[in-house]
Amino acid sequence: MNKAAFCNRRHLALILVSAALLAFQIALLQLLATSQWHHFAYFVISVAMLGFGAAGSLLSLARDWLLARQEQLLPLLLCGCALTLVAPLGMAQLLFGGFDSLLLFVAASEALRLVAVALLLMLPFALGALAIGLVFVAETERIGSYYCANLLGSGLGSILGLAGLAWLLPQRLSPLFALLVLAAAALLLPRQRRLLQAALFGGLLLVGFVLFQPPSPLLSQYKDLRRALDLPAAKTLAQRPAATGQIQVVQAPALRSAAGISLNWRGELPSRPAVFVNGDLFGALPPGTMENNPRDAATFALPYALHTPHRVLVLNAATGLDLAQALGRGAVAVTAVEPQRAVTATLRDIAPHSFGALLDDPRVNWQSMAARTWLARDRDSYDLVILPTLGSFGGSAGLFALQEQPLLTREALQQTWQRLQPEGMLAMSVWLDYPLRAPLRLLATLVETLHEEGIAAPAERIIAVRGWGTLTFCVLRSAPDAALLARARQFAARWGFDPLLLPDLGPAERQRFHRLQDDALLELFDILLGSSRSELYRDYPFRIAPVSDDRPFFAQFLRWGSLPELISLYGQRSLPFLELGLLVAALAALVLSLLAGLLILLPLLRLPGGGGRRLTLLYFGGLGIGYMWVELALIHRFVLYLGQPVYAAALVVGVLLVGSGIGSALSGRLDGRRIGRWSGSVACALVLLALLLGPLLQATLQLPLGLRVGVAVLLLTPLAMLMGTPFPLGLRRLGQLRPQEVAWAWGINGCMSVVSAALATLVAVEVGFSLLLLFSAVAYLLPAGVRLEERVQSQPHGRII
Amino acid sequence: MRIQCESIAAILILLFLCIPLAKTTAAAAAERAAERHVMVREQIAARGVKDPATLKALKQVPRHLFVPASQSGYAYEDRPLPIGHGQTISQPFIVAYMTEIIHPGPGRKILEIGTGSGYQAAVLAATGAQVFTIEIIPQLAAAAAARLQRLGYRNLVSKAADGYYGWAEHAPFDAIVVTAAAEFVPPPLIEQLAEDGLMVIPVGTPYLVQSLLLVQRRGDTLSSTNLMPVRFVPFRRAE
Structure with a gap:
């Protein structure tokens, strides 16, 4: 050959x-x-x-x-x-x-x-x-x-x-x-x-x-899907692959859905198939008929008791339960936005008479896109905007702490508020959890949104009722009149719910049907509606301040500094069940970092020491950290822009890798001696990108998806090409100077990539994605300061570890 | 004559088989009694459960026979244990608390939804109440029924069925104990609750933190009270 x-x-x-x-x-x-x-x-x-x-x-x-x-x-x-x-x-x-x-x-x-x-x-x-x-x-x-x-x-x-x-x-x-x-x-x-x-x-x-x-x-025995499949006579109606998560629809005689239904409901609750995405419950199929809907006997029906909304917007419509309720309660036009296209197509196939009929209803405008993308592009206004129910039955114990929830940020609620008619309202429900976290953060976000909209007394615009497990807020664009408040009370009394927030609420009304273990919920709500809520944000053992687009982790409540207090309150063994997601990520990061040390760094100690190894560590370690953090920060920035996390991940990873490949191929023509300046250029480009990316994406958000993909490719390719040069240049130079260190450099790069990938989300949770991008620029500055060949002579016997 | 001989032989064989069984049952009651007394004193009475019938029942029922053999060593520890199928036997204190709150005793008719291992049903039966218990997972239901029969509980009936429908033939019930969490309280159970009846039910994600809810019926009015947070998660893997 x-x-x-x-x-x-x-x-x-x-x-x-x-x-x-x-x-x-x-x-x-x-x-x-x-x-x-x-x-x-x-x-x-x-x-x-x-x-x-x-x-x-x-x-x-x-x-x-x-x-x-x-x-x-x-x-x-x-x-x-x-x-x-x-x-x-x-x-x-x-x-x-x-x-x-x-x-x-x-x-x-x-x-x-x-x-x-x-x-x-x-x-x-x-x-x-x-x-x-x-x-x-x-x-x-x-x-x-x-x-x-x-x-x-x-x-x-x-x-x-x-x-x-x-x-x-x-x-x-x-x-x-x-x-x-x-x-x-x-x-x-x-x-x-x-x-x-x-x-x-x-x-x-x-x-x-x-x-x-x-x-x-x-499947883990605790997964929703596993528990459904364990039910007698359970059968899988559909199992479909999807890039956004595999879809399964399961039917079992004992599988019913009536989340948070009133104790006073006496109707039938027929079994209904449930939809799972990646093994997690996505929702139950809506009832075939809109008559006698059990959802009307849950706190979720509060907005319909106050008004009969004609134009309704349902965000993250999932399996269409809120949509069916809106139609059943007399809405004449409902826009439902749901990003999971594959789920919509699956449900249309297997349930043509319930879900399919909903989509074909002439009053329905079903949009398959991310809710934030819709909010940014939509110019209509509505009588009622329904956001998805928050948390899960009994709280999610932080399982979703690391999941970005862009619909629950201050910016998202401001955008939603703008879509309301002058008499319109925003409805949002939440499951009560223990210890209290999600309801507090939700109310805090609503209160801050109202303040930013110039409403000095948010308590006069928020109505909330509480059932045995759920809590529904209605936030009104206009101050409520006496008749509306009376309707709220009638609704609560009819179904045995307790009014929790009403402008003229008396203390005796708040625990008539459902007595709480203590008054903490009521007291904390009162503080959030008062002037000392900032102190509560600061002093509460969990994070309950509103989240922003830069750190959209609504379900991340854990405050590391409160760990000793939480352990003394709930016991060490209970802690993971309160805040599992972040702790699992931290533990996994620790385990993987230890493994990286054991499998990558420790074996390399056996190599004969060379003066340049410290520099090699700095150069290739910095590149490993920088590349991984850039990738993760950019994926986040493009999620809102492209409307789907999976599109954003595919596009960013694909463009960065292919662009870096091209950069790497071109690096053969570059001067291989002054390699530091290339990583310095990457650092500068990242700082520039951190400053300009936001406005650029905002300005082009209105474009169709194909053009937005084009804009993303144009923005990322030059950066990717630049990012592809320092690594091969460094390896080539090292090959000329100390060939025995080439593989070691590669290993260091891998080791730092392990640690940085494991840490990236923890860092983003703490400081936000903007700073993560800037940190990646700092990581690229480390190699910029390194000249592999010069220090070899000045530090001939230095050890790095 | 031949038939009679066969019958007598069959009876003798049955009696012969019952002798070791009775021994086992009697031995079971005595076995690890000291551990049970410590459990009741330190984990249950010390936390405020005072009902004498409840405390007596917990001292009697051999909890170690309701857990998988691999978990037997932990049976009297202050923790829930896995019994397979994602289900658990509750922490002893929770069993005691749920028992005390519904005031069980002779003459009371109690429905339990979620037999699981059968331990809660056995404790309720040990107070003298008439107990009906339903388990939806057939394997668990069969194992619990065999266990309860072997241990000789006569005032207890079990079946494998969907607990959603309750047990209409025996309704109304003075109390209903639901040991499996659901995201709604089944309407048929509320209908099967007697006037002034009580229902205790954990609400929350089955493997995470839940809240124990007491539902009270006064005529047509229903109300609830959040009693306390509870956790039904295992500390160990089901073997």
């Missing part, structure tokens, strides 16, 4: 394996979100980076041995990668009986399971990365073009992963991705090596078997 053909094969193999690994990462993300919870998204990214970092360490330690056998090893490693792509989840469940994140804080063995699962899931990434790294190290002079192939492949993989999820369930995708890796192995197969050919054939057979017999993911 001539040299050019050899290189071409290696480039193609790199593209295939990189694409497969990234696509697998995306599929794994959905698999873990389904079997566990969505906060495992961050876990998957870190696990993948851990695999890359561990491979870099191994490559550093056994560089010469591996290089000497690269011809045989490359196809073998790729065969191993393919096999572990199809097996890890099955293996994880087989060997460890299914990991359960809810038990993490109550059983030490569960943390060990987490480690074991992380190590198992890391295998395909480690084996694939070892193959990629071997190619890099073997020919450092071609590092730019190989790195370009690696990034191009990853960019393609992000698109492939999402496209795959739109067509197939994630467990069916991994064998397909494994086939790509086997194809890469075949490309690198040396001639007349029977043993290697047999290994490839064996791999093909096993992958083929899994392709036709994919293992079903084991």
Whole structure:
């Protein structure tokens, strides 16, 4: 084989394996979100980076041995990668009986399971990365073009992963991705090596078997879907893949929906199919008839008791329960906005007479887009705007602490307020939780919104009634008259609810039907409506101040400083059940950081010390942190712009990787000596972007989706190309100066990527996404200050760890 | 004559089989009694449960026989334990609290929704009340029925069914104990509640923090009281 053909094969193999690994990462993300919870998204990214970092360490330690056998090893490693792509989840469940994140804080063995699962899931990434790294190290002079192939492949993989999820369930995708890796192995197969050919054939057979017999993911016993499927005679009516989360519709005779219904309701509650997205309850199908709707006997019916709204806007309409209620209560035009297109299409197919009939009603205008995007573009005004019910039955215990909720920010409520007619109202319900958090933050957000709209006495505009488990607020654009207040009282008395907020409310009225354990709710509400609410925001053990678009984590209530107080109040074992999401993320970050230290940094201590290693650490560590944080901060900024988190993630990751690949390919023509200035340029570009991105996106938000995608690509590509240059330039320079450190540098980059991916959300929760973007600029400044070759002489024997 | 001989033989065999069973039951009552007394004193009475019938029942019922063998060592600890299918046997204090609040005793008719392991039903039965218990998961219902029968509870009837409908044939009930949380209080249960009847029900996410709700019926008027936050989550994995 001539040299050019050899290189071409290696480039193609790199593209295939990189694409497969990234696509697998995306599929794994959905698999873990389904079997566990969505906060495992961050876990998957870190696990993948851990695999890359561990491979870099191994490559550093056994560089010469591996290089000497690269011809045989490359196809073998790729065969191993393919096999572990199809097996890890099955293996994880087989060997460890299914990991359960809810038990993490109550059983030490569960943390060990987490480690074991992380190590198992890391295998395909480690084996694939070892193959990629071997190619890099073997020919450092071609590092730019190989790195370009690696990034191009990853960019393609992000698109492939999402496209795959739109067509197939994630467990069916991994064998397909494994086939790509086997194809890469075949490309690198040396001639007349029977043993290697047999290994490839064996791999093909096993992958083929899994392709036709994919293992079903084991659901945590606490997942909503698992509990529904455990009911007698439960059957799955539909199971559809979707990039936004796999959809399942389950029917069981005992599956009913009547959230928060009054104790006074005496009608039938027929069983209704329930819809699950990634194993979490999305909603029940609406009743076929609008007569005798149980929802009319819940606090959610309060707005209809006050007025008969003609024009209604339902945000995040989900399965259409609020829409059905609005139509049943006499609305003449209802706009329902729901971003989950795939769910809408599924429900239309399987429930043409209930859900389908709702959508076909001439009074209904169903919009498939994100609520915030609709609010930014819509110019109509409404008598009633309904926001989705907050929290879950009994509180969600922080399970969704890391989930961005852009519809619950101050900015979102201001936009919503603008859509109201002069006599209109905003309705929002919340489940009561313990300790009190969500109702307090919601009221705080409503109060602050009213203040910002110039309403000096918010208490005169908010009506709220409380049932045994739910609480519904109606926020009025105009001050209520006596007749309206009387209707609120009649509604409450009819269904046995207690008025909680009314401008002329007497203390005796507040606990007539549902007595509370203590008066905390009432007292805290009074403080929030008074002038000392800022002190309450500051002193309450949980975070209850309104959230902003920059930190849209409405369900993140945990205040780290309050941990000792909370532990003394509720006990150490209870704490995770109050605020699970953030604690799981923190624990996962800790576990992964320890693993990164153990698998990446510790082995590298065995290498002979070199003076430049501290500089190598600074240079490549800074790049690892910076790249990951830029990626995550930009995904957030584009969620609102593109209207779907999954579109934003695909576009940002795809453009950054492909753009970086192009930048990397072009880096071969750049001066490889003054490498620091390229990362300095990235830092400057990031600062510029942090300043200009907001106004630019706002100015073009009105454009159709296709044009907005174009704007995003135009904005991101130059940055991505710039971001693609420092890494290959650094590796090339290091290859010239100290070739034994090339693999180590790669490992450091991987290690820092693990830690930064695990920490990124925790940082964003604390300081916001704008600062995260600026922090990434600071991370890029670290390499800017480094000149690898000069310090080698001045610090010849420095140790870095 | 041959038939008679066979019948006598069958009776003898049954009696023979019952001897070890009776021994087991009697032994069960005595087994780990000291641990139960400590549990009642330190976890239950110390937290304010005072009803003598409730305390006596908790001292009698061998909780360790209601948990999976792998959990038996933790049976008298202050915690809920997993029994499989995502279900738990409640913390002893919660069982005691839910028992005391509905005033069980001889002559009272009580419906329990969510038999689970059967422990709460056994405690209610041990107070002398007539207990009807329903479990929706067939495997749990069968295991609990066999366990309760083996332990000899005569004033207790169980069935596998959807608890939503209650048990209309035996209604009205003086009290209803719902041990499985739901996002609504089933209307048929309210209808099966006697005048001045009480219903105690945990409301909240099944595996997280819940609130214990007491529903009271006074004629046609229904009211509720939030009693306290409770947690029905396991501290260990179901084996």
